[in-house]
Amino acid sequence: MRFVVDQQVEDIELPENLKLNTFLQEFHSDCPHLECSFGFYGFAFGQSPFPVPKIMQDALIKNAGKGTYAAVQGIPELREAIAKYNKHYFSMDIDPKRIYVGPGTKELIFNLLEILHGTVILPTPAWLGYLPQIRLLKKNFHMLPTQANQKISPSDLRKLALRLHDRQKVLILNNPNNPTGLLYNRLELEEIADVCREQSIAVISDEIYAQTTYDFTKFVSMGKIYPEGTFVTNGLSKSHAAGGYRLGYVIFPQHALDLKIQFKKILATEYTAVSTPIQYAAVKGFEISDEINEYFEITRNIHKIMGEYVYNELSKIEGVKVTKPEATFYLLADFNHYAPELQAMKINTSQKLSEALIVHPYHTAIVGGDSLVLERTDYSARIAYVDYDGAKVYENYKKQKPKTSAERLEFAKTNAPRIVAGLEMIEKFFEKLKEDVAANLSSKRDSLSVPN
Numbered sequence: 001m002r003f004v005v006d007q008q009v010e011d012i013e014l015p016e017n018l019k020l021n022t023f024l025q026e027f028h029s030d031c032p033h034l035e036c037s038f039g040f041y042g043f044a045f046g047q048s049p050f051p052v053p054k055i056m057q058d059a060l061i062k063n064a065g066k067g068t069y070a071a072v073q074g075i076p077e078l079r080e081a082i083a084k085y086n087k088h089y090f091s092m093d094i095d096p097k098r099i100y101v102g103p104g105t106k107e108l109i110f111n112l113l114e115i116l117h118g119t120v121i122l123p124t125p126a127w128l129g130y131l132p133q134i135r136l137l138k139k140n141f142h143m144l145p146t147q148a149n150q151k152i153s154p155s156d157l158r159k160l161a162l163r164l165h166d167r168q169k170v171l172i173l174n175n176p177n178n179p180t181g182l183l184y185n186r187l188e189l190e191e192i193a194d195v196c197r198e199q200s201i202a203v204i205s206d207e208i209y210a211q212t213t214y215d216f217t218k219f220v221s222m223g224k225i226y227p228e229g230t231f232v233t234n235g236l237s238k239s240h241a242a243g244g245y246r247l248g249y250v251i252f253p254q255h256a257l258d259l260k261i262q263f264k265k266i267l268a269t270e271y272t273a274v275s276t277p278i279q280y281a282a283v284k285g286f287e288i289s290d291e292i293n294e295y296f297e298i299t300r301n302i303h304k305i306m307g308e309y310v311y312n313e314l315s316k317i318e319g320v321k322v323t324k325p326e327a328t329f330y331l332l333a334d335f336n337h338y339a340p341e342l343q344a345m346k347i348n349t350s351q352k353l354s355e356a357l358i359v360h361p362y363h364t365a366i367v368g369g370d371s372l373v374l375e376r377t378d379y380s381a382r383i384a385y386v387d388y389d390g391a392k393v394y395e396n397y398k399k400q401k402p403k404t405s406a407e408r409l410e411f412a413k414t415n416a417p418r419i420v421a422g423l424e425m426i427e428k429f430f431e432k433l434k435e436d437v438a439a440n441l442s443s444k445r446d447s448l449s450v451p452n
Helices: 016-030 034-038 054-062 076-090 105-115 130-136 154-163 186-199 257-270 276-286 290-315 336-344 350-358 390-399 405-415 417-448
Strands: 099-102 120-124 141-145 169-174 201-206 230-235 248-251 330-334 380-384
Touching: 054 276, 054 290, 076 099, 076 248, 076 276, 099 105, 099 257, 105 130, 105 201, 105 230, 105 248, 105 257, 120 130, 120 154, 141 154, 154 186, 169 186, 186 201, 290 330, 290 390, 290 405, 290 417, 336 417, 350 380, 350 417, 390 405, 405 417
Parallel strands: 120 141, 120 169, 169 201, 201 230
Antiparallel strands: 099 248, 230 248, 330 380
């Protein structure tokens, strides 16, 4: 029997990070050079390198025998812990009844898009996971290109909303932002919220990187600024280095009783409940403790050191523009200065740039601009700076905390040699690119010259 796949699934491409992973595996097995044995310098994958906090590991072991189904919206102990967590860290006083737990924020965002009517507004550049979900659900959507500062312009948001005739629009706000590493401050959020109130825009505020904000006093949740219209999603994957635990949560807006009832139906239909042992482990992750506070402080400081190093090194390359990260473990590097040279060498898209950087001798993996919902010919790329032994680096930081800029520089160079080498390869790639283009032009001129 020949099976027929639904067309809307046929139209969805494999997520770019998984597609890249497949490409890298094939490249690794096919590369004939001895140097290929080490693999590649990994700037493509956004996974926190640190161990899961031990307090959570111990709780998971202790509760491994809990095999009963949990409540659809999450066990009461976890929802209570999440409410206290948000009050302590984000100054949001939330009734636990407004909190629903799911198998990761990615799934919860998908669930929200399922139930929320209206055109989706997607700022670009964007995390590579949003657009495939929007397309799979056949949602109407519009891109909202950000300004030169890589942030949403409230006036642009208003102009776009005025063109849309839906009773409700849905803005996806990722703050702190993947792929830029930038952070919206309170005033910027207030200006966006003003437009949202005026234009009936609901906000899905993806705040999965909140705890990675380098100066944590600067983080403000959109749920605090626009509580009546914001769905806040967060979870364990980035802050607690527990992506594999697959646990996230969503905070519903105030007075959204009817919507919560509809949402509960969706959760019960799609996955019943999150793993019960994982939920009990998450309780310990969200409880306020000295161990968790120390974990957050150390990991965010290490991310800051690595981000500072990568930003400075990429900024040294002629013509390259780089966002200076304030959170996360990403930044956006703009290589469009080299567009003429890249096109001359038949590297016509950002995907081709990614492929050119991974082949011998560069062995460097990046996520190109077309994966970030930018134009295919935009030679920007997301750089993730997590290619190091997180457990070892964590302990090294605890033993001797770098205080001066010189000490932070030395810490990065000593503890992240693959990041150092990978950045050198990116620089060599563009140096060689210029040399090759110049050599080709010289060769063409020689071939056109008339002999005496």
